[in-house]
Structure formats: structure tokens, C-alpha cells
Amino acid sequence: MALWFPDWPVQAVRLSRDDPAPADDPLAIAEHHRIRACGLSARRRGVRRGMKVRQARAVCPDLEVIDADPERDARIFEGIIASLGEVASSVEVLRPGLVIIAADAAARYHGSEEVAAQLLIDAASRTGVDIITGVADEVTTAVIATRVAGGGVVRSGASTSFLERQPLGVLVAEEALGCDEQVVRTLGDLGITTLGELAAISVGSMATRFGQAGLRCHAIATARQSRRVAPPINTANWEISHIPEEPITRVDAAAFRARALAVQLHARLAEAGVVCQVLRVTADFTDGTTSSRVWRTSEPLTEGATADRVRWQLDGWLTARGVVEDTDGGITALWLTPLECVPPEMASDGLWDTGTSHRAVARQVIERVQSTLGITAVLQPVPAGGRGVAERIVLVPYGEQPDPVRRPGGKWLGRLPSPLPARLGGGINHPAAQVVLISASGTRVTVTAEVRLTDSPYALGWGPRRYLVTAWAGPWPVDDRWWDSSGQRYARLQVVGRAVSGTGTTWDAGAEPESEPRAWLLIWLKGRWRIEAIY
Template sequence: MLAVWCPDWPAVAAAADADVSPARPVAVLTGSRVTACSAPARAEGVRRGLRKREAQARCPQLYVAGVDPDRDARLFEPVAAAVDAAVPGAEILRPGLIVLSARGAGRFFGSEEAAAERLVDEVASIGVECQIGVADQLTTAVIAARHGVLVPAGEGARFLAPLSMRELAAEPALAAPERDDLVDLLRRLGIRTIGEFAALPATDVASRFGTDAVLAHRAARGEPERPPSPRALPPDLVAEMHCDPLIERVDAAAFAGRALATRLHGVLTAAGVACTRLTITVVTDHGETHTRTWRCAEPLTPEATADRVRWQIDGWLTGRGRRGSDTPRPSAGIAVLRLDPVEVVSAGALQPGLWGGVGEEDERARRALTRVQGLLGGDAVRVGVLSGGRGPAERITLLPWGEEHTPERDPDQPWPGRLPEPSPTTLFPARPRIRVTGTGGGDVVVTDRGMFSDVPVHVAWGSRSWRVEACAGPWPVDEWWWDPRHVTTISRAQILLEDSRALLVVCDAEGWAVEGIYE
């Protein structure tokens, strides 16, 4: 596989769209945090994850743009066209990343090195910088592109071994959303490099972690990941629309693309399959044909299909690439729009959602919540956002639906004394009072040295009493000790009862109370 990676593409696209000089620092924000930044911005100390105010404090001349997937995809079309003109068969993983077969390119240009040089020159001719990576497997090739390395055949595992585990989660187009959590967990277990992860037995990884961990483990070992699907395509899967009147505007193309995506997924569902590689084709009224293939790590949903159709047609119709791009625009309106599933998998790969059909749950949930909010008021519908804090209740910030998800406290701070994972499944805001007694029959308290005054033996809650099977803690918390009006001194502990229930309990000046239950 050969990967063509354009570094910092969201920032590059934002600068090109606003006609900002490439030498000026640029940052792209999602909400109020930096999600992408250019090399000049990083040189000034701007990093992903910074808040807007801190990024601007580090770099006062920073140009700030909002995240815009449509812009990124539209401006990437000239790059895809340049790569496809040099080596046909290119597939877009996401705006900023293209993959293709290295074997054909190497044969045509004489070697993989010559093919890489030619592709760098082709992309540079339209004013874009890129890096090339070549390896046996897709994930290895993408990681190699980030390092600008051509990995010899059979050396993928050796190339990956010394790299950080973060490399396996760096590319969202190849990793499930939970990949970051997997990497964090492995780091806490002492596994910090890809080689250490690859050394784990495959059976242990499969039994301890989820499906995505198995895929990451195969990638770490340089094993085949997802070869071209051997499944025979069922007949009549192509969805085609003859446009009357002709499509000449992006908004009309988006409407037609959404309708055609819905039709295609109806056909796929009836056939019991889901699409992982999709070819989008348009034919103009003058007979011109434009084709582009998108490759996806996960089976496409109707919304994801419609997005890719909109992005692609936007790039074709507007022809708005970077300065100096000569990407041809259609000379007439679009007469035919066709979606062709190139690769399919069993529909079992898609998990039906809580709100209904596959791929529809997010949109239906948004509509339902917005309607309830309109009926009951803006503050009637709230969503939880992970926040910073030491107790489980403190780590939840409830915000009205539709507002920016800005936590009350920064969850990335260390928060010493924070309750260990996992958090309770049920919390009690009122904290009902209980009594904890020890071996001598007296009340158990937490001493000034942060220890139990006696071994907890019984818990009395209301009219009922349980024997304590085990306990953990206590974990003292001493906050605002410098301010007598806000000083908080409590201790948390976990208690396992004889009926297998586990309680999170809090000891304060008034005694013990239940903060949550583990179920």
C-alpha cells in the first residue's frame, strides 16, 4: 500500500479558503479547543487541545477558523485529482489522506521510490505539501507516511515496534472512536510501544479487550488487516439517479445525494450487506464523467454516504482548489449521479442503534430532543459533559441541549485524590445517611491520618443491615483549606456488602453517607 498524507490538512484548507498566507500561523477549532494547527502555529507553541484564549496568548497573530468538513473535502479534490492523474485507482480515506496500490505505481515508474517522488512533485505542483509512506499493510503505510518512510517488504512489524502506542490511534480514519481509551489503558498497564503490544498473545488480547483491540493488535504485528472483500457483490446494488432538471448548484446536489444515499442503503439493507468502499460517479449533460472512490474503516451509514456525496460534488462543481489549481470543472450540469458499492461486508458489522435503524439514531435523537426542548424550555433538556473533579458527581457538568460542550472544570488536569475508576453507575445527590460499625461494635470514622479507626464490619441503612465483605480506601479529600467559607474535608471509601452490592460512601463531619452504588 502507498499512502499520500497532507499534514495539517484542516489548517491548510482553512488558510487556502480565507486566502491566508501559508507562512501565517493557523488553528482550527472545534468548540473552543484547537483540533488542528499548522507548522508555523506549532512553532509558536500552539498545540492540539489548547483553549482558544490560551492559543491566542501564545501566538497573538494566530488566524483562527472553525471546523468545516465540507471545506476540507472541497479543497482536497484538486489533490485527489492530481494523485489520480499520476496513478489511477487512488482512494480517499479522508480529506488529507489518500491510499493506493504501491505495486502498480512501482511497476509503472520503475520503483516505489520513483513513484513516491513523482507523487510528491504532482501534489507540490498545485501548492500542497505531502509525505509518502509505503508498507505491506494499510495502517503501516499510513503511519509510515507520517514519518515519510518507505518500509521494505516484510519489515512492517519491525518498523512499528519502537513507535509509541499513540501512533495506532493517531489516524481517525483507521481507528474506532474507543481506540484512544484502549491506548490509555495499555499505557497504564505498562505497554507503551507498538512492539510491546504486538508481543502479547492474540488470544489474551481477544479475551481481555474488544474487537477494535484485536484489529489494532493485527496492525501492530504487521498482519493482513482488511484485504479486498472476497464476498461476491449481490446484483443490482448500484443506485443511479437521472437528474431533471440538471444539477448545477451545490445545494441541489446535496439534496439529490441524500435521497440517493437513502435509496442505496435501502437496497443494501434488503441484500443484508453494508458498504465499506464506495465509488461516486457523475455524468454531465455533455457526456463528461467524473469518478472518485472513498474507502472507510467502518461500514457507511446513510448520513456518512450523503456527506461524501456532498463533499465530492461540491469539489467538482465549484472547482475551488488551492491557488494555482487547474482542476477542471464540469462544462455542463450533472445529468446522472451514480453510487456504486465496490466492497461490501455482512450487515452484521453494523449494530442497530437504540433509537431505530442503523445510521439514523443520532439524527432522530437530535430531532426528538430539540422538539422536547421547544415544548418545555431551553433548560428542560440537559446533557452531561465530562468535567474535572475528584468525586463522580463533580465530574459531570449538565448543560442545556444545543449549547457548546464546555465543562465547568478542565478534565485534563491531574486532580490528585480523584476517585479511582470505575465510577458508580447510580449517584445519590441527597446522599442518604448510613451507619458503619467495626469489630468492637462502635462507629467507624476516618482518623486525621487518613485511616479507618476500626475495620468496617456492618453497614446499617435505614431499617436494614448488611455484613461488610470487603472495603477499599479511604481516600481523603481536603479542598479549599485556605478559605474557611468553602473548606471541604471528606473521605471516600468503597464497601462490598454481603449481597454483592458495592457502595461508594463518604465520611464527613456528620458521619457516613452513600454517594453511589456500583451495579
Template sequence: MTDARTLVLVIPHWPTIAAGVAYNCPAAVMHMNRVVDATPAAVEQRVVPGIRRREAQRLCPNLEMIDDNEARNARRFHLIVAALESVTPRVEISAGGWCSFPTRGPSRYFGGDQTLAQLVAERALDALCNTLSVTEVPRVIKPRVGIADSRFTACLAAFPKNLPLIQIVAPGTNSQFLAPFPVDTLGNKDSPLVDAADLIDVFRRLGLRTLGDVASLPSDHLLARFGSPGLLAHQLSLGIDGRTPQTHLISDVVTEESEIEPPTDRTETAVFLAKALAEEIHKRLSSEGLACARILVEVESEHGEVCSRYWRHEHHFTPTAITDRVRWQLEGWCHSTTGPTGRLSLVRLVADEVVPDDGRQLGFWGGEAFIDERVVRSLTRIQGMLGSDAVTVVEHREGRRLSDIEQRVSLAVTGFDPDRSVATPEATAAPWPGRLPAPLPAVVFQQTQQLIVTDAEGQPVRVNGRGQIGGDPAHIQGELLGSHLIVGWGGPWFLDERWWDPARKHRQARFQLLLADGTAHLCVVQSEQWWLEASYE
């Protein structure tokens, strides 16, 4: 094990900062329909990371929701990292808002860990204020610094929930510092066990509540029962990073570079070359049973300017992941005030740290940048047995009606790519007048059901050609729903599409109805007939 004293810098709420959202406005950053970050104003409304989109909207109706964007997070973090280059050239970026570096040289040069941590915090704070164009930021988003004998321990020392902005773990005390932390911290964002939720759940059910409980177990027992993830959990709980870098002679360092001829001012040209270099590095390391855990990306301009960054991965890099880091680095450099004055002339990749490639257990759909070939083969066999149109996938489009927004299309048409960009129907940027407001119904019926909707006097509720309602809905009756009182309603959202085309014209009014039994439904009235179209959850 090579555990070196490490400094970790964390800027809380970085995804919302990078999105350009004011921290005094209720906003949340979403990933896969879950909150991954929220502004302090949203947290006051109990919008916290982990909850679902609909729950967040229920808690805070005026919540602004932004899709998470790794490229944006990393690009804007370039300004913070650049402010630390005068402290050390070996800043490693894990993700936007998180970076680290070994303290051995800088700590000795600046006079100790405390002085170094204070210096890093001050420079990061100045850069953050410049990024936000303010002179002061609230404590809740101020940079936090942790120093410890391992990177995992330093991450917990700098974790945003800790009260001090600077926390230094004394040398040799990693295990004592980690002992009271809950076992869930093994799955933190920057942990090698970030994808080991099942293992952590087993630990909880076994009564292992803290990292101290895990550390107290014999390591050989954990290895025998849980394999390498169990051993890694034990090492992390003791304050050991648990990764064994493969040492190479300088002459054997895996380096790939390419000159850009002629030099270009287009970042995509450099990224295209970097993709080929990344694939070559991956091929060379794979032939030796190795994988890259830390990559050095260097880009030069024709005027001799160099942008050099270290990037770290919690497992190991794929060629796609390396290419993404090159793109983020270039976008951050070229759009900064210290960007290149000349065109890009060279790209260099160095596998700075390599580890044994012992594989990685992926979920059913694999990683976000990984296609599970077994799934593709299985779906292809199903197509062979049932027909090419038997396997369908959801495709979100734009429109006003539910049938327009979400459609199922044949897998044979779209191809299978778990990493394909799938926009949520609530995130469309088009105006679409008459479109239903978010959140959209969770259950859409294939066949609409006839309804009878009446007002308080028992008269049928009608909507005229101008979209004006004749009475307030008070009672609903239908074969599927039964008979209920209506305690709340919204609408109408009036549609009058293609009125100039007798064959394709479409006119209807849609209502959201809340019934006395607590259920909510989307109902439409067309040609004076009410229909049940969808239900909310």
C-alpha cells in the same frame, strides 16, 4: 485479509491550507475547542494540535482561529486528486489532505515504486502550488508519499513527522518497519482504531510502549481479553490492515443510480437524489449483515462529462456520510477549472468494498452524525418525571452581555440533536460594538455579588456617563472574593443600550480585573455600584 501494496499521499497542514491562511501567519484550525492544525508560524509559538482554545490564545495572543470544515477541506482537495487522475483512476479519498491507491498496476506501468512515488509527489506539488498561486512552497507543507504492503503502514510511512518526503517500505518488511512506532499511532487519524483511546491507554498501562510490543503478544490472548478491537490492534501492528472485504460477483455489486430529470445546475438537487440512493444502498447491505467501507461516487453532465471518485471510511459509511461525500465532490468539481460545461444529469453510487457489519461501540453522544436514541429516551423520561422545562440545553446567541450570548433553553423547544450546529460565542461574525473580547469567562454567576473597588488612594472608582474612568482600580473587596490588590485590569467596555426606552434602557461598564492571587474576574459597575459577574479560569 486482502493487503495490497498501497500508496498514500499526505499534504501536511491541509486544514489550514484549505482555509486559505498564509503559512507564515500564526493561525490554527479548531474543532470542539481544540487545535486540530496550526500553521508553521503558530507552531513556533508552541501552538500544536491537541491543546485547548484558551491555552492557544495564551501562547499566541494574535492567533487567528478558524473553525474546521470537512466540506471545505474535501472541496479544495479536489484539485490535488484531479492531478493524479493521469496516474490512476482509483484514487481513494479518506479526508481532505489524505488519499491513497493500490500500486500494482501503476507501479508496473511507470517502472517501479520509487518512480511512481516521485511522479505522484511532483504532480501533487504542482497542483498545490497552483492552488496557492505560488511557484514554491516550504518543505513543511510539501506533499509526502508512503508506499507499503498495507494501507496503515503506508500512512505511517507518509506521516508528516517523518523526515523524508518519500518513504518506501520494502515488500515483506511491514512488521519490522512498524515495530519502533509508539503504541499511540494505533489511534492516528486514518487508523481503524481512531476511536479506541481507552484501548490504547490500557496498552500503555500494561507496559506496551511500541507496536512491536503489541505484535509480540499472542493474537488469541488479545482477542480473548479485548475482543475484536484487540485483535485488530494486533493485526495493524503486524502490518495487516485487518479488514476482510466481502467478495461479490459483478452481477451482485450493489449499485444505485438516478437520472436527473430535467438536468440541473443546482448541486443540492443532485445531493437530494444521492441521499435517497445512499439510504437504499444502506438498506440493501444491512439486510445481508454488511456495511460499505468504500463508495464510488459518479456524477455525469448532459454533455457526457463524468466526475468519478472513490471515498473510504475508517469504519463504514452511514447514509449521511455518503451524502456528505457526494456534496463535497460536487462542490469541488463544479468550482474547479475542469468543472462540467453542462447541467448535471445523473448520479450513481457503487458500494465498491463491503465488510461484515459487526457494529461499532460509540461514545455517550455517539458519532458526530449519529443520534443516540437511548439518550433521547432517558432525557424524555426525566422530562416526564420533573416537567418539560426540567431538561435544558445551552444555546449560543449573539449580543454584548453574557446573559445574551449564552442561554439555557428547554429541550422541549429545541429537540435533541447531538449533530446540531452549535456556534461558539467567540466565533460570531457580527461586530457588536462594546462586546467583550475572547476568551469569554468560564464561570458565570447566576446571582451577581456586590463589590467595593477603590483606587490607590482608597477612593471609590467611578465611571461617568461617557464611559470614562475616574481612577485606576487598585483594591477590591467582596464577600465572595475577600480583599485583594488589583495587579492588572482591562476596560472599560461601556454599554448604553436602548437609551430611548425608559423601561428597557441599560447602561453599565465592564472591567477585567487580575488580582494578586492570580485569579481573574469580570466585574461591572452600574449606577455607581460594582458587581462580580463572572470569573476566568
């Protein structure tokens, strides 16, 4: 059974306030200048996830924007998890705002799944907070069920028939499913629109084309997930424990201890050659009580991810207890228990590794740099529209999208035809990019005012290197920005050649080509040939 709390970051902000604003006031959560989550009132006014903050404020001027805070989301969610724990014993957190529960165990205790679901909803109910439930044979199917038609129960054995009708987009609607967005987008481009069509593809084809990320999507579509909620501990003892000299009562002290325990745990797991995907955090308190919580992730836990979850959990427990003194409910002992460990190749870094886990680590580092130095501190190249070669790639801040006017699919009359060069040259003004074209008679080949070559190219010289021209096309005139004083007139020429042994200043007419052909995109500007790009 999956319990989904829609727009949880927004609800967490409202629940954390002593004097919450009315529910119809538009509220959104932003991260890196983009909307990460928004409430129902904001969506009704046109705000959507992924929007730039300035665009969201343009469509909804009275929108209140709050910075994303995962610790706040987890701390507030702890109160709901504690309430659920009074009804069911096996509560597992996928992320703040989404939990899974062993429905069969809860049904046996309370009489039926419907009764158990109603009791869980009643226990977790908070003013203004919606709850949607989904029940199925598999964890992933139950999560998808919460996203379809307001939740529901998928009867036993009917997961495949239920999933085959679902649109492909549900795989990326919930981040806890762990599906690669680029893979799902590519599948859509190939004409796959439903999970049923995805399931019809053979496992071998998915592994060959999309690797581990594709197999993850295929396993969800075919209901092949077999993990149970709160699985038993492995026989190997990889548990890490700590008993502080003084009870832990401060959040900063808990954060420091969480980092140290995460380092110890991952050192032990690395020595054993495994990674953890399900982690249980347990703490003893000075009043004699014990609290325990299970966290599950779609990808292997990293050292930083483990430290974050332990810190969130301890922060939530201390805040919920209102600890203010050493003798007022502080933590006296702490355990980290990996409940489900697998070899790395079974997680994400196997033979068909798609780099998903490495991209996640890189993204965390980049986002940390941007938060310190500004969003423009890290730029990434993205395809764009344009006529020339250099115009087809633009640098934008990491996580941002290029100007829609420069979209790659737009019509650009006069643009350079395919195939495009593989690498840009040193630039049209770079000295190393200057070349010489000569004809068979030894005269230099130039471009006339009528944009015609003075003779057919026979050889090309680039510094000490010599090439015999085997093919050429052009020239093509360009009148760039004719309406502006910064505009220039030039011409482009494509040339294919083979290297020869001669490296002096003279040409050997009898030299034989000695390598595979190479190709260049030349530009004639200010009376000289230059290399704009290399094929």
C-alpha cells in the same frame, strides 16, 4: 502508496482564498472551541492540537482561528485528486488530505515506484502545500510510513520489522487507521510502548480483553491487513443510480440528491444484511465526460456519512467545473456503487463489540445539539479530585476536560479511602436519605462534640426498612471550608448491615437477617443522620 498532505484543513483555507496570507502567518482550525489543526508557523509559537482556543490565543496573540468546515476541505481537495488521477488510475480517498494508490500498478506503468511517486508528487504540488509519501505492502503500513521520519519506502516483506520499531502512539496519530484512542491509552498504561510489543500479544488475549477494537490495533501491528486499493465489485448488485429530469448545477440540489441516494443505498444494504466500507461515486456531465471517485472508511459507512461524502464530492466537481448554468457542465446521471461490503460482525458490531460505532453516532448527535444550543447544553460526568464522594465526579461540557487543579491523581489529604461507594444517595438534605441509628438498648446513636459515637450502632432504620448493623467504622470529622461562611462541620460513618423482616416502628431483637449485606456512607449534620452514598 499513501500520500499525506499535513495540516490539510489549514492548507485548504489558504488555497480557497483569492489573496492568501503569507505562509508564516499563524493559522489554526477550531472545532467546539478546541484547536483541530494548525499550521507550522502556529506550532512554532506553541499552538498544539487539542488546545482550547483561548489558551492558543494566549500563547500566540496574532493567531487567526477559522471554524472547521469538512465540505471546504473536501471541495479544495478534489482539485488535487483530479491531478493525481492524470498519473495513476486507482486513487482512493481515505479522507481529505490522505489518499492511497496502487503502487504496483503505477510502477508498472511508469517504470518504478520511485518514478511514480515523483510524478504523483509533481501532479499534486501546490504552493505552500507539503506532501509526504509512504509505500508498503499494506494500506495501514503505508499510512504509518508517511508519519515516520518524513515518509519512505518499506521494502516488500519487511513490514513486520518496520512496524515493530514504531511507537504505540502512531496508531492514533492518524484517524484513518480507525484505532480506538481509549484502547491505545490502556495498552500504554499496561507498559506496551511499541508495535512490536503489541504484536507479541496473542490474538486470543487481545480479543478477550479489548474485543474488536483491540483486534484492529493488533492487526495493524502485525501487518495482517490484506485489503487492496480499489478492490473489485462484489457479485451482488447493490448499486444505486439516479438520472435527474434537469441537470444538477447547484450545490444545494446536489446535497438534497445525495441524502436521498444515501437513504436508498443503506435500505438496500440493510435488506442484504451488510455494511459498506468502500464506496465509489460516479457522475456523468452534460459535456459527455464522466468522473468517478472512491472513498474508503475505517468504520462502516452510516447513512449520514455516505450522504456527507457524496455531497462533498458533488460540491467539489461542480465547483471545479465552474458550473453556472444548466447547459454548462451540470450532472446528468449519478451512481453510488459499494465496492466492499461485509457482514456487520466483521466490521465493528460483532460478538466482542466495543461500541465504537455507536459512540461515533452518539458523538455526531451530541455535537449537533451543541452547535445549536451551545457547548454547555450537553454535560458529561468525569472523574475529578476531592475529599468527599460527590466531589469526585464533576459535570463538564461534552468534549471538554475538567480543571487540571481537580485532576483525579492529585493528593487530597483527608479524602475518603477506597473502595468508594457505587452510587450517591439523595443528597445530604434529601428527606428520603434520612436514617436512624440505634444501639442495642434502643437509644439513638448520635455524635458528640468530640466527634465520638454515643454508643455502638446495633440497627439502622431507613424509612420502613430495617437493617441489623454487622460492621461499622468511624466517625471521621470534617471541617469543610472553615475559612468561608458557607463552610460546615460534620462527620462521616461507614455502616454495613443486613435487612430483616421487621418493617414496623419496633425492633425485633430475635429477627434474622434475610439478605446479602449492604453498606452505606452516612453523614452526621445538623443533629441528623443522612445517607450520603451507597456501596
